[in-house]
Amino acid sequence: MKIVKFILCLLFALVFINAGLDKFLHYSPMPKLTPEQEKLFAAFIEIGWLMPLVGIVEIVGGVLFIFPKTRALAAIIILPVMVGIVLHNVWRDPNQTGIIISVVMFLINIWVIIDNREKYKALIS
Template sequence: MKIIKLIICLLFGLMFINAGLDKFFHYMPMPEMKPEQAKIFEAFNQLFWLIPLVGAVEILGGLLFIFPKTRALGAIVILPVMVGIVIHNFTMDKSPMGMSIAGLLFLINLWMIIDNKEKYRALLK
């Protein structure tokens, strides 16, 4: 079970590192967007600091998520981005593939938060 968890966390972290790097280097093709999605994307680009900030959080969270010693911190760092991904996929995109991937990634993130709950107890006191 330990090796499966390690592989899942490695893949999760690498996916977010890749997504974060793409926000800086733009090497992945842009998907087709509905007109309302294009308007939102354009609004995000008007806030010149937002996309680089999300990219930096994705890279940092992905790196932290890979290593067992820092995984608890990585799971918390990446959580706000993950919530945004889930909300976007379930409200705007609504494709079965997108919703299932977002849901699976969200469950992995929650699993690691629950798995590391003892590390968070001091923060809640």
């Protein structure tokens, strides 16, 4: 079970590291966007600090997610970005192509949070 968990967490981390790096290096091609999605992304770009912030959170969270000792922190750091990704795919993706992968990623994140719940008790007590 530890090997499966490590592999899932490593893949999860690599997806986020890749997404974060792409926000700075722009190496992935942009998918075809609907006019509504183009407006949304134009607004994100207009807010000059938003995409770099998300990119930094994705990179830092992804790197921390690799190591078991820092995985609990990474899961909390990535959670708001993950919620945004799921909500975007549910409400803004007309073809619903990204919902499955985003829900799977969200469930991995929640699993890690639940798995590390003992580490969070000091924060909420």
